[in-house]
Amino acid sequence: MTDGDDPAFAAEGLTVRLGERTVLHDLELRASRGELLALTGPNGSGKTTLLRAALGLVPALRGRVRLLGDATGELPIRERARRVAWMPQDESAFENVPLYDYVLFGRYAHLPPFAAEGPADRAAAEAALREVGLWEQRQRGIREVSGGERQRVLLARAVAQETPILLLDEPTAHLDIGHQLDLLERVRRHCRERGRCAIAALHDLNLAARYADRVAVLSRGRLVADGPPAAVLSEALLREVWGVVADLRRDPASGLPYLLPRLPARDRGPRPETPRPRRVHVVGGGGAAAPLLRALVEDGYRVTAGALPLFDTDLEVAEELGLPTATEVPFAPLGAEARAEHRALLDEADAIVVAPFAVGPSNLANLEDLVGRAARIPVFLVEPTPISSRDFTRGSASALRDRLVADGARSVADLAALSAALAPRADPDR
Amino acid sequence: MGAPAGPSPAVPARLLRRFGRRGRWAILLLGGTALLAASAFVGPVAIPPETVAAVLLHEVSGGALAPQPCGPLPLASAVCQSRIEIVWDVRLPALLLAAIAGAALGVSGATLQGVFRNPLADPYLLGLSSGAALGVAALFILKVGVAEANIVLPFLAFAGALGTGAIVLAAARRASRSVETLLLTGVAISNLLSAVMLVLVLSNPIGSLQVTFWLLGGLGGATWARDGIALGGVLVAGGILSLYGRELNLLQLGPEVAQSLGLQAARVRTRLLFLASLATAMAVAFTGVIGFVGLVSPHIVRRLLGGDYRVVLPASAFVGGVFLLVANDLALLALPTSELPVGIVTAFAGAPFFLALLYRRRRAVPDGGMP
Numbered sequence: 001m002t003d004g005d006d007p008a009f010a011a012e013g014l015t016v017r018l019g020e021r022t023v024l025h026d027l028e029l030r031a032s033r034g035e036l037l038a039l040t041g042p043n044g045s046g047k048t049t050l051l052r053a054a055l056g057l058v059p060a061l062r063g064r065v066r067l068l069g070d071a072t073g074e075l076p077i078r079e080r081a082r083r084v085a086w087m088p089q090d091e092s093a094f095e096n097v098p099l100y101d102y103v104l105f106g107r108y109a110h111l112p113p114f115a116a117e118g119p120a121d122r123a124a125a126e127a128a129l130r131e132v133g134l135w136e137q138r139q140r141g142i143r144e145v146s147g148g149e150r151q152r153v154l155l156a157r158a159v160a161q162e163t164p165i166l167l168l169d170e171p172t173a174h175l176d177i178g179h180q181l182d183l184l185e186r187v188r189r190h191c192r193e194r195g196r197c198a199i200a201a202l203h204d205l206n207l208a209a210r211y212a213d214r215v216a217v218l219s220r221g222r223l224v225a226d227g228p229p230a231a232v233l234s235e236a237l238l239r240e241v242w243g244v245v246a247d248l249r250r251d252p253a254s255g256l257p258y259l260l261p262r263l264p265a266r267d268r269g270p271r272p273e274t275p276r277p278r279r280v281h282v283v284g285g286g287g288a289a290a291p292l293l294r295a296l297v298e299d300g301y302r303v304t305a306g307a308l309p310l311f312d313t314d315l316e317v318a319e320e321l322g323l324p325t326a327t328e329v330p331f332a333p334l335g336a337e338a339r340a341e342h343r344a345l346l347d348e349a350d351a352i353v354v355a356p357f358a359v360g361p362s363n364l365a366n367l368e369d370l371v372g373r374a375a376r377i378p379v380f381l382v383e384p385t386p387i388s389s390r391d392f393t394r395g396s397a398s399a400l401r402d403r404l405v406a407d408g409a410r411s412v413a414d415l416a417a418l419s420a421a422l423a424p425r426a427d428p429d430r
Numbered sequence: 431m432g433a434p435a436g437p438s439p440a441v442p443a444r445l446l447r448r449f450g451r452r453g454r455w456a457i458l459l460l461g462g463t464a465l466l467a468a469s470a471f472v473g474p475v476a477i478p479p480e481t482v483a484a485v486l487l488h489e490v491s492g493g494a495l496a497p498q499p500c501g502p503l504p505l506a507s508a509v510c511q512s513r514i515e516i517v518w519d520v521r522l523p524a525l526l527l528a529a530i531a532g533a534a535l536g537v538s539g540a541t542l543q544g545v546f547r548n549p550l551a552d553p554y555l556l557g558l559s560s561g562a563a564l565g566v567a568a569l570f571i572l573k574v575g576v577a578e579a580n581i582v583l584p585f586l587a588f589a590g591a592l593g594t595g596a597i598v599l600a601a602a603r604r605a606s607r608s609v610e611t612l613l614l615t616g617v618a619i620s621n622l623l624s625a626v627m628l629v630l631v632l633s634n635p636i637g638s639l640q641v642t643f644w645l646l647g648g649l650g651g652a653t654w655a656r657d658g659i660a661l662g663g664v665l666v667a668g669g670i671l672s673l674y675g676r677e678l679n680l681l682q683l684g685p686e687v688a689q690s691l692g693l694q695a696a697r698v699r700t701r702l703l704f705l706a707s708l709a710t711a712m713a714v715a716f717t718g719v720i721g722f723v724g725l726v727s728p729h730i731v732r733r734l735l736g737g738d739y740r741v742v743l744p745a746s747a748f749v750g751g752v753f754l755l756v757a758n759d760l761a762l763l764a765l766p767t768s769e770l771p772v773g774i775v776t777a778f779a780g781a782p783f784f785l786a787l788l789y790r791r792r793r794a795v796p797d798g799g800m801p
Contacts, residue, residue, distance in 0.1 A: 055690050081692030088690075094547040094682040095737025105680055109692030114673060161691070 006069040007032045008165050008197035009054065013063030016046075016053050016221075023049045024221045026063065031199055031214075033164060036191045038212035038229075039201045042242050045218040047201035048089070051167045054199075055086055067165055081109035085158035087151075089169040089201075093142045099153050100138035103128055106160035128160035132186060148179035155183065159190060166190075168200040172207060180204070184211040206258045209233055217241060233257045239264075249310065249329050260310055260327070262319060279304065280422070281345050283366050284355035287313035292355050292382065295415055297321050301422075304349065307334050307342040307366055314355075334365040343369055351378045351422060354404075358390045359397035367400040374407035381411045382418055454734050458745065462752040465759075469525050472759045473766075475516055485517040523652040527660060528758045528772070529751035531649075531713035532723050534664045536750020537671055538713075539724020540731070540742050541706040544678040545699055546602055548612055550787055552725035553710040556598050556616035558591045559721070560623040562707075562714035563645060565590025567627045571634055580655055584663055588711035594619055595707040599700070644718040648771040649758055656716045663712035667705045668747050674702060675740030682739070720773040722780020723750050723757075729787070 007030040016024040024046045031037040039047045052058045054065040056072045064071040067083045075083070085106070093102065106128070107121040117125075129135040132152040137145070142153060151171060158166055168187065172180040184200075188211050191198045202208045208215050209229035217225040217232060219241045225232045238246040238261060246261040279302040282289045289305060290313055296303045306326030308315040318325045326341035328334050334342070346352065346369060359367060373379060381401065391397040405411065412418045470482050535553060542551040542558075553559050565586035601615040627645075644651070677698050680688040685695040713720065727750040728742055735741050754772065757779065761770040 055686075057686050057689065077689055077694055078692045081690060084690075086687070086690040088687060091683060091687055094544070094549075095679075095732070095739075095742075097679070097737050101679075101738060105683070105691060108676070108680055111676075114676075 006066070008068060009199060010066040011050065011054070011063070012066060014050070014053060014060055014065060015062040016049055016058055017061045018049065018058065022061075022221060024053065027218075027221070027223055029216055029223055029226065031165075031197050033195045033197045034191055035197055035213045036188050036211060037197075037199045038208035038215045039199055039218065040203065040205060040208050040215060041218035041224075044220075045241075046221040047218055048169055049221075050218070051086070051169050051199065051201060054165075054167060055084060056080060078109050081161065081163070083163050084165040084167060085161035085163040087154045087158045087166070087168040087171055089173060091154060096141035096143040098139050099134060099142060099145065099156075100125060100129065102142045102153055103138075103156045103160050106157040109161065124160045124162055125156075128156040131159055131190065132156045147174045148176070148183075151175060151179070151183055152186075155186065164196060166196055166198040168198060170201055170203065172202065172204065180207060187211070205233060205238075205261075209256050209258060210254075230255070230257055233259065235259075247310075247327060252329060252332060258310075260319075262322075278302070278350040279348060280351045280353055281305070281349035282353045282355055283357070283370070284308065284314045285312055285357040285363055285366070288357035289314040289355035290317040291415060292353060292418070293317050293321060293323065295419065296353070297323070299419065299422075304345045306345055307338045307363070309362075314357075333362045339365055339369065342366070346370070346373065349377065351380070353418065353422075354379065354381045354409075356382050356384055356390060358392060359387075360392040364393050364396055364400075367397060367404075370404055371400065372407065374404050374409040378422075379404060379407075379409035380418055380421055381405070381409055382414065383411050384414055458734065458748065462748060465752055465755055466525065466529065469528075469755050469759050470517065470521055472762050473516065473521055475513075477513055477517065481513060482517055485514050486522075488514070489518045519654075520652075523654050523657050524649040524758070525755060526657045527649050527652040527716060528754045530657065530660045530664050531717040531720065532727075532754025533668060533747040533751040534660075534709040534713040535720065535723040536727035536753070537668045537743055537747040538706040538709040539726075539750070540728040540739070540746035541671055541674075541678065541702050541709075542724065543728055544682045544739055544742070545702050545706075546612055547682055547684065549729070550613055550725065550784065552722065553591075553706065553713075554719065554721035554724065555613060555620075555784075557594045557620035557623065558598070558707055558710045559714050559719045560620040560627075561590040561592075561594030562587035562711045563590065563719050564623045564627045564630075565711070566644075566715060567630050571630050580659055583715040584659060584712055587715035588708055590623075591707035591711040591714070592704065594623065595703045599703055648769065648773070649717055650769055651716065660712045660716050664709055667709040667712065668744075671702065671705045671709070672740075672743045672747075674698065674705075675738070675743050678702070678739035678743070682737075718771070718773060720754065720776055722776045722784065723753055725787075726780055726783050727753055729783075 009029075009031040011027050011029040014024050014027040015022065027046075027050065029050070039050065041047055049058060053060055054067065054072055056075075056077070060073065064073065066072075067075065067080070072080060103125045104117055104121065107117055107124060110121065111117065126135065129138055132155055134149065134152055134156065137149070142150065145153065151174075155168075155171065158168075166187070171183055171187065175183065184207060187198055187200065190196055200212070202212075212229060214227060215225070215229045215232045216223060217237065224241060225237055233248065235246055235248050238244050238248075238259065242261065243264070244261040245264050246259040248257055248259045250256070251258055280296055281304045282292055282296065284290075284292070284305060285308055293303055293305060293314065294317065303321070304324045305314060305318040307328055308318070308325060309328050309330040309332075311330055315325060315327060324345065326338055326345055328338040352370065352373060354367075354370070357363070370379065381404065387398050387401045410421060412421050470486070471477065471479050538553045538558070539551065542553065542556060543549060565588070566583055568586055568590075569583060597619055598612070598616060602612050677693055680691050680693045681695060681699060681702075683691075685699065688695040727746045730749050731742050731745040735745055754776070757775040758772045761772050761775045764770055764775075
């Protein structure tokens with residue numbers, strides 16, 4: 001039975017074969033009470049199989065998973081269900097039973113044969129439903145609730161099972177961002193307050209970094225990294241395991257890593273082979289540049305963008321279009337690194353387009369970096385509205401704008417005027 | 431989407447929802463009993479209600495009450511005797527058999543739907559009934575005398591149903607994700623078994639008419655002895671099944687989730703299928719192949735009382751019994767002079783119901799609600 005030093009969960013030399021494929025190779029992984037362990041890795045890396053092996057749903061070829069010291073395979077099914085609860089990825093109820101009854105199903109392993117649920121079981125179900133905030137809605141049918149509520153009900157059932165170990169398989173799948181945060185918040189709180197050990201297979205590395213105490217990374221059935229998120233998640237690891245290039249940043253508030261992955265350039269698929277169009281850099285932010293970026297790419301220019309904060313609409317569009325960008329963390333003033341990136345892009349540009357973005361203290365540097373360039377290359381200011389309406393720098397932005405115009409920058413009213421102004425000089429065949 | 435499937439008798443369901451759960455139970459029970467009583471008056475020979483009541487009283491009390499069961503009417507004693515026979519020896523055993531067989535099919539259908547997470551499962555559609563029927567047809571080849579037939583029939587039927595059940599279970603393990611695969615497997619097995627049975631019957635022309643008629647499903651052969659045997663078997667199978675309501679509640683989540691909650695899913699599944707086969711066999715052995723009762727009954731119950739199998743199992747037995755009783759009345763009312771097999775009536779009612787369920791479900795599929 002349970003030994004003081006035993007971890008709650010321990011995979012020991014676990015090897016699992018499914019058909020011809022060895023899905024887990026000699027895996028060693030531990031997790032203890034009070035801990036939320038994020039299990040991550042690319043599709044097919046063996047995350048789900050590890051959870052299923054722990055539940056005894058797939059047999060181990062070699063090795064074992066120990067739950068509180070005893071190997072899964074040697075525990076009777078009932079006892080197993082008192083030690084480990086499962087929140088499956090795709091569970092669908094056949095019958096439209098009330099949420100309360102559904103959560104009460106989690107008490108089965110605690111009931112004597114053919115006995116009805118007692119006060120202790122009902123109390124556990126009530127506490128679990130309150131914990132996920134669905135007690136008021138307990139009479140609704142499981143097939144009538146939304147996806148987010150369903151996931152919470154599944155969590156409540158696992159909580160009502162009152163097991164020391166919780167296994168969650170993609171608990172945030174199909175959830176919007178608000179519900180993702182809410183669910184993981186609840187799981188983490190449950191772990192800490194009740195001393196439970198939770199292992200969650202998660203695809204979203206940012207969520208893993210934010211909520212997990214520890215991150216374990218699987219790749220092709222092998223454990224390739226295991227430790228605190230800040231130590232484990234690195235650009236090298238992302239390139240190696242997922243084959244993506246990532247800008248890894250640190251959230252200035254919490255110090256946690258977060259990242260913005262993209263495919264390496266060579267994997268981005270065929271691009272239209274235009275006879276080397278000229279390179280246009282767009283300065284923007286807050287979505288002001290998005291239509292320009294799209295239009296310029298469609299017109300065949302090689303487009304770059306910057307300097308944009310992470311999560312900015314313009315950045316999302318630029319990423320989607322596969323454009324090189326200079327980026328900065330949100331709401332922070334442009335740092336030296338971002339400015340250097342931005343200047344590099346500006347240096348390579350054949351023309352610069354300034355989108356009608358709102359200028360504040362944090363992105364004023366975007367305009368400062370343009371000073372002096374209008375004399376050398378064409379600079380276009382797209383100004384459907386005057387700069388004064390977008391100037392949140394007490395005139396600094398307006399002054400810079402006037403200086404650019406004095407240097408030779410042209411003001412255009414809209415996208416059509418911009419295209420017309422760019423075309424005569426931008427078309428390489430002319 | 432709403433309930434897993436289920437037809438939409440929207441108006442009655444909404445009306446019934448006004449009553450509490452107890453109220454709905456009461457309506458179900460009272461309605462059923464009233465129907466059973468009313469059914470005794472229905473038959474090719476018109477017998478007034480008071481005569482029927484008097485006959486019942488006379489027989490039940492062993493002649494102590496209502497010594498002249500045919501009442502004060504100036505009837506010849508021979509006529510009166512024939513009425514006693516009609517009511518007591520023909521009608522009542524048939525009604526009871528209808529109720530028993532219907533209950534067996536209802537509880538069996540509810541079990542199959544839960545075990546396979548399939549709203550279209552039914553002992554008839556999955557081929558269990560055909561399996562049982564093949565077992566019974568074997569009797570006509572073995573030429574067992576009538577005396578032993580009552581005892582041997584259920585065993586042969588059970589063997590046939592069980593064999594089919596094993597095949598269906600294997601098919602379900604292979605393709606657990608598709609509702610249609612399971613049904614098509616059942617249909618194919620059912621057809622194969624019917625073909626085998628026809629070969630058996632044709633190779634032995636004696637009694638083939640009898641078999642053909644029996645195959646269509648009828649309550650004509652009902653006797654008190656057969657009722658007793660059927661009742662015994664159904665009570666055993668249905669009684670044990672009803673104890674497994676909680677387990678079926680978990681199994682309807684899928685075998686893996688059920689196991690993670692502490693249920694010996696594989697073992698319980700097999701056990702439930704065994705019992706469902708037994709119940710089906712009891713019905714088929716004495717009434718022939720009657721379809722759709724097991725399909726329709728659980729859906730009616732779900733609409734009225736919800737999807738908790740602790741309720742669904744016994745209530746489906748009850749609704750199944752009433753359903754078959756009513757179908758029998760309709761058969762008698764439709765063609766009073768020639769005996770219309772009750773299986774034809776249930777097919778008239780059940781087949782459109784099945785199609786409605788099928789197309790409703792099709793539309794519901796994209797939300798991923800169905801297994």
